[in-house]
Amino acid sequence: MITSTTDPQPADFADVRATNLAVVLRFVREHAPCSRADIAASTGLNKATVSSLVADLIDRRLVRETGLTENRVGRPATMLVLDGSPYAAIGVEVNVDYVTAVAVDLSGERLLSWRRSFSGATITAAQAVATVAAIVRRVVNRMAKEERQVLGLAVGVPGLVGTDGTVRIAPNLGWRDADLCGDLTKALRDPGFPVQVDNDANLAALAEHRFGPRAGTANLVYLTGEIGVGAGVVLDGRLRRGGQGYGGEIGHIQLDPLGAECRCGRLGCLEAVAGIGAVLEHAALSPAEVEIELDEVVRLARAADPRILAVLATVGHNLGKGVAVIANLLNPEVVILGGYYVPLAPWLLPAVEAELRGRTIAPDAGGCQVVASTLGYGAAALGGAARVLDSVDSGRLPRIS
Amino acid sequence: MITSTTDPQPADFADVRATNLAVVLRFVREHAPCSRADIAASTGLNKATVSSLVADLIDRRLVRETGLTENRVGRPATMLVLDGSPYAAIGVEVNVDYVTAVAVDLSGERLLSWRRSFSGATITAAQAVATVAAIVRRVVNRMAKEERQVLGLAVGVPGLVGTDGTVRIAPNLGWRDADLCGDLTKALRDPGFPVQVDNDANLAALAEHRFGPRAGTANLVYLTGEIGVGAGVVLDGRLRRGGQGYGGEIGHIQLDPLGAECRCGRLGCLEAVAGIGAVLEHAALSPAEVEIELDEVVRLARAADPRILAVLATVGHNLGKGVAVIANLLNPEVVILGGYYVPLAPWLLPAVEAELRGRTIAPDAGGCQVVASTLGYGAAALGGAARVLDSVDSGRLPRIS
CATH class of the missing domain: 3.30.420.40 (ATPase, nucleotide binding domain)
Incomplete structure (x- = not known):
């Protein structure tokens, strides 16, 4: 019987030094200020190796020594912090x-x-x-x-x-x-x-996973709320791209075989029934100047315009069906709505959450939350x-x- | 700005020895027969460490020395192979x-x-x-x-x-x-x-990833073709379970809002329109004795019974819609149909592949293939x-x- 490599994949055999440099750099990033002895104790690398790695990082100005020393018995230890200023x-x-x-x-x-x-x-x-x-x-x-x-x-x-x-x-x-x-x-x-x-x-x-309010969440999906809708999928702390890098194409999964025609020619794609184009089209606004028109949608929604509220509820329900697919298949802790979904989130989220809860087989939607991005258009x-x-x-x- | 841990996660800081034991064990699994020097050269671990780790593995009878030695200049090296016989x-x-x-x-x-x-x-x-x-x-x-x-x-x-x-x-x-x-x-x-x-x-x-004909494929999804339909998702070489372990629940994603009622009470779930129950129900056979009835379905399909062929094509098209969701979202190299899908694969696969190709946005379905499992009911x-x-x-x- 043929066996093959599975977990774990702790390091490229070929490049243990690069891995160790990365281990030390990450340790300093997370635990600074810290001493060489701290690094050795926590990583299991021996002290001579740690000293050599730290010297390399200092040469590259990725790490620097501070004036601080640690209060402890014996020789005071010089503390290290992240540099990177250059x-x-x-x-x-x-x-x-x-x-x-x-x-x-x-x-x-x-x-x-x-x-x-x-x-x-x-x-x-x-x-x-x-x-x-x-x-x-x-x-x-x-x-x-x-x-x-x-x-x-x-x-x-x-x-x-x-x-x-x-x-x-x-x-x-x-x-x-x-x-x-x-x-x-x-x-x-x-x-x-x-x-x-x-x-x-x-x-x-990646931006949400590193810099956002939910940074470090192991399983996180980001949905771009642009004219198109794509997903970025982080599972177990890393972006998952699939075999050829084409993962995350949620925009063209079919939510309704009788739904509106998508620009791709198919019917009822998520993008066609839950994208920003669907909001503007149903609101009878031109998608030519998306941001200006969206401001108008937000203004009308704030004024409780019944037609706009109905449009946003419909789009929210459709979006929720897509989020439920993600929750059932991937069970993330959080789905983050980005782009043009952000200003519309107050009106979309109730419908999204209702569909999510109604359509997931796991109790309490498997713990999946839906939030609006706070990173803005620069995400x-x-x-x-x-x-x-x-x-x-x-x-x-x-x-x- | 807050930063957080992302890639890589090369090893638990706490347990470098366990990781190194695993590295050596995996190296022997993949490269046996091999010498301690081979291990040291390929892993970057020093020779003393390798000797200590190998001794530990020999004590546990996970690895053993063979009578073989390697032909090379200098002292002949004792070769190691996987043991594990006990x-x-x-x-x-x-x-x-x-x-x-x-x-x-x-x-x-x-x-x-x-x-x-x-x-x-x-x-x-x-x-x-x-x-x-x-x-x-x-x-x-x-x-x-x-x-x-x-x-x-x-x-x-x-x-x-x-x-x-x-x-x-x-x-x-x-x-x-x-x-x-x-x-x-x-x-x-x-x-x-x-x-x-x-x-x-x-x-x-996991069985397919370790033992199947596509063992070692980085991105692989297995679909159980039982009364229920579930997915096992391997991405980047590891099983991905999601935050609470509830990932892979593809059985209750809705393929058709007007589709047949599912036992979960919802309409048009994948399980209801593409599970084995759907085959038996449409074929007007009782699902009480699944295997016996399936034999009858296979017999009729082989005899080109038009009603059975139509049923299998319908179920295949529905299953293909579900496979397309997986391909768009995760871009796996292969989707493996298991369980009761295996005997029906000759009739399901053409429809599955047609839907997959028609519904994926990536060229050539992102390279995704659909195959029947060869591991049988024991997978x-x-x-x-x-x-x-x-x-x-x-x-x-x-x-x-």
Whole structure:
């Protein structure tokens, strides 16, 4: 009988030092200020190894010694804290109607957050690359002025992104098989830092998992409430992308075989009956200027306009059916509604929760809560920066500058 | 800004030795025969540590030295192979109409495989415990005669099993909040090995992931084709249970708001329109004796009975809608149809694949294949044994006897 590798997968055999560097860096991130002896005691690494690893992290200015010492019997221990002041991680989100850029330091402190409007639906992928490259260059220049080295860039796109970073299909941008990662690297003229491309929902889920109010929740699903609806799925503390990286495509699961026609040509897709387009269409508002129209929807809902309340209840019930699918199949602790769902959450959530509770087989919906994101429209860009920091935490350390 | 732990999670800080034992054991499992020097070179552990770890594994008779030596310059190296001959892992499945027991050795070789019919729907949980305990005692006695120590027992149940091993609801068995794990441990009079309880689909997925033709596939979903339909979800090489352990409940996601009534009271649940009950009901056969009736369905399908072929096509299309939900949300490499779906697979699969391809947004269904299980009705029991072996591989080593 053939047997195969299952759990655990504690480390690449090949790269124990990188893993150990990551273990020490994470320990300092979580327990600073702490001493080398603390690290050795908690990680099981021997003291000589810890000293060597810490020296490496100090050389890279990821960790620094403080003046503090610990009060204890014997020789006082020098305490370590996270440094990272000379670094920046950059995240960018390209969406149908805006581009967002965020830079954070190693501790996650936001260094800048820019948003500009964008005509994603009408320009070509090449034009989009030029626009994004121009913004990234400005961010990099700003960071250079602050004497920060850029650790990496991750760009979020609303579409299917392969594990190699190719955008296979981004329907709302009209892109197909776009090598965004390669083209952007070229446009930036080999910038000296890694460039990654990911699905926007995946990055937003990473942002919530690292920076949001529910940070650290083991099982968390983020739903982008844009013109399209995608899911970012974190299970057991890590993003789950599936075999080819195409997981999280909840927008085109069919909720109702007799439902409204979706732009994909099918009937009753979640996106068609529970996306923001459904809100605007039922409210007889044009989806051309989503944000302006949404402001109007919110105003009418606040004024208890019965037609708008009925529309939001219907969309909420449909969205709840989709959330129930997630809860039954994945049993997350929390589903986070993002994007344009956030301003509508007060009116959507009661219906979402009713459907969730009515449709889950586990008692109390398996403990699944539904909340609105607090990270705003920059969630995916912030998640791009989180993905860069995750790479560092995984042992892909910056070169010594 | 608050930051939190994300990837990687290379090891419990607390238990580096257990992790290292597991690393060495897995290396020997995959690369035997191999030398201590091979292990040191590939794992990055130093030679003294490897020698100490190997000694520990030899003491526990998990690994043994062979007479073989490696041809190389210098002192000949003694080669190591997996031992485990004195051990057995036991898996049991309790289902509506049968109980299955399987025992395997450390390499996964099947030592015994028993199946007996059972009246799960009519007896109480206490009677079921007595029946299962009697079977387990017989297995343990048989193993004792072979001078094997039992490493552990894992029992699969068709229902919601909490992370603590409590069976919250097993609708088709009529159980609710049954402490199967505790009651079974008592009935076995503290047997000296750990007892675990899990959902049957979860265990079957583990069996496929460890022993099936697609063993080692990173992203794999198993669907139990019993009276109920559950999913076992393996993503990135590990079973994903969700926050409370209730993941995989695909049976009650709604495929059609106007569909047939499910035993749960809702309309158009996957279980109601794509379960084996739907096959038998549409074929106007009684579900009382599932296996006998299924034989009749297969006979009629082979004879190209038009009514039966239409029934199987309908059920296949419904099942395909459910598989498409899985493919869109999780993008697995393979979905494996188990249980009673296996004999019907030749007639179900074309419809399943048509729906899968038509309903997934990723090109070529994101590479997702649908296949019938080859592990038979014992899949969940075999998965119980796999779960016990996984515990050993994770460093929970048997005591030295």
